[in-house]
Amino acid sequence: MTKRFKPSQTFKSHEITDESVFSSRRRLLKSMGFVGAGALLSGSATARGWFDDDDDKPAFKAKPLDFTRNDSLSTDETMTPYAKVTSYNNFYEFGTSKDDPAENAQDFQVDPWSLKIDGMVRNPITLSYDDILNKFPLEERVYRLRCVEAWSMVIPWLGFELNKLLKLADPLGSAKYVAFKTLFDPKQMPGQRNPFMGGGIDYPYVEGLRLDEAMHPLSLMSVGVYGKTLPPQNGAPIRLVVPWKYGFKSIKSVVRITLTDQEPPTTWNRLAAHEYGFYANVNPNVAHPRWSQASERRITKGGLFSQNRIDTEMFNGYQEVAPLYSNMDLTRYY
Numbered sequence: 107m108t109k110r111f112k113p114s115q116t117f118k119s120h121e122i123t124d125e126s127v128f129s130s131r132r133r134l135l136k137s138m139g140f141v142g143a144g145a146l147l148s149g150s151a152t153a154r155g156w157f158d159d160d161d162d163k164p165a166f167k168a169k170p171l172d173f174t175r176n177d178s179l180s181t182d183e184t185m186t187p188y189a190k191v192t193s194y195n196n197f198y199e200f201g202t203s204k205d206d207p208a209e210n211a212q213d214f215q216v217d218p219w220s221l222k223i224d225g226m227v228r229n230p231i232t233l234s235y236d237d238i239l240n241k242f243p244l245e246e247r248v249y250r251l252r253c254v255e256a257w258s259m260v261i262p263w264l265g266f267e268l269n270k271l272l273k274l275a276d277p278l279g280s281a282k283y284v285a286f287k288t289l290f291d292p293k294q295m296p297g298q299r300n301p302f303m304g305g306g307i308d309y310p311y312v313e314g315l316r317l318d319e320a321m322h323p324l325s326l327m328s329v330g331v332y333g334k335t336l337p338p339q340n341g342a343p344i345r346l347v348v349p350w351k352y353g354f355k356s357i358k359s360v361v362r363i364t365l366t367d368q369e370p371p372t373t374w375n376r377l378a379a380h381e382y383g384f385y386a387n388v389n390p391n392v393a394h395p396r397w398s399q400a401s402e403r404r405i406t407k408g409g410l411f412s413q414n415r416i417d418t419e420m421f422n423g424y425q426e427v428a429p430l431y432s433n434m435d436l437t438r439y440y
C-alpha cells in the first residue's frame with residue numbers, strides 16, 4: 107500500500123515497496139505493544155490485535171461538499187494550511203502524539219454512521235451518514251481554534267448550526283444542558299483498547315454545553331473542512347466546534363447528543379478537575395495551573411521558527427458570547 111495520508115503523492119514502484127514494508131512494520135510493532143500491555147493490564151488481549159490494521163478496508167477519501175460561505179461569521183486571518191489542520195491533531199482515541207491520529211485513523215469507518223439526539227426532547231431523532239451530510243444546508247465558517255495547550259489554528263469548517271439540530275428535536279422546557287458522546291469502538295480506536303495509547307482517558311469521550319451555549323449561532327456541527335468531508339483525524343463524520351472555548355470542548359466523531367437538566371460530566375474535567383472546568387472559555391486572564399494562557403502559538407505556514415506568538419483574546423475573540431456569562435465569575439467557573 108502507499109501511505110494513504112498523502113494521496114496526491116506519487117511513488118515509484120521501489121518506493122511503494124519500501125513504504126509498505128515500513129508501514130506494516132510499524133503497525134506490527136504497535137500491535138505487539140498492545141498485546142503486551144493489554145495482557146498485563148486487563149487480560150483482555152486476543153489474537154485480534156495482530157490483524158486489526160489489515161489493508162483491505164477502503165481508506166478515507168475526502169469528498170467535495172456543496173456549501174455557501176458565511177463571511178460575517180468568518181475571520182479573515184491567515185488560514186492554517188490543510189496539511190497542518192489534518193496532521194497536527196488531538197484525538198486520543200487514536201494516540202496521544204500529534205501525528206498519531208493522521209497515522210492511525212485512516213481506515214476509520216464513518217459510513218454507515220448513526221447520530222442519535224434524545225433525552226429531554228419531544229422529538230428524538232436518529233441521523234444516518236447521508237442525513238448528516240445532506241439534511242442541513244452547509245455553511246463555510248473560518249473560525250479560530252484555540253487549544254488549551256496554547257497553540258491555535260485558523261480553520262475553514264463546513265457545517266450547520268447546532269441549534270438547527272436541537273430545534274428539530276424540540277427540547278422540553280425543563281432541558282438545561284446538552285451532553286455529547288464520541289463513538290466507543292475499541293476495535294477501531296486503538297487508544298480505547300490500550301490505556302497507554304489512549305492517555306488514560308475513561309472512554310467514551312464525553313462533553314457538554316449549557317443549553318443557551320449550544321443554541322448560540324456560533325456553535326457549529328462540522329462535517330467538513332477546506333471544502334471537503336472531514337478526515338477521520340479531525341472527527342469524521344461529524345464533530346462539534348465551539349470557537350470561544352478551548353479545543354477539548356469541540357468533541358469529535360459524535361454518536362449521541364442528549365438533552366438533560368443536569369450538568370453533564372466532561373472528559374477532561376473528570377481526569378483533572380482543578381485543571382479543566384466545565385465551561386473552558388478561552389480566557390487569557392485565568393492561567394492553567396501549569397502554564398499561562400495569556401498568549402498562544404499560531405500555527406500557519408512554514409516550520410517551527412515561522413510560527414508566531416500572539417496574544418490570546420477573551421473568548422478567543424468571540425466577544426458576542428460575553429452576555430452568556432454576564433453574571434458569572436469566570437475565575438471560579440473556568
Ligand SMILES: Nc1nc2c(c(=O)[nH]1)N[C@H]1C(S)=C(S)[C@@H](COP(=O)(O)O)O[C@H]1N2
Binds near residue numbers: 252357
Ligand atoms: N473524541 C475526542 N474529541 C476531541 C479530542 C479527543 O481526544 N477525542 N481532542 C480535543 C482537543 S484537545 C482539541 S484541541 C480538538 C482538536 O481538533 P482538531 O484535531 O480537528 O484540530 O479536538 C478535541 N476533540
Ligand SMILES: [Mo]
Binds near residue numbers: 196253255353
Ligand atoms: Mo486541545
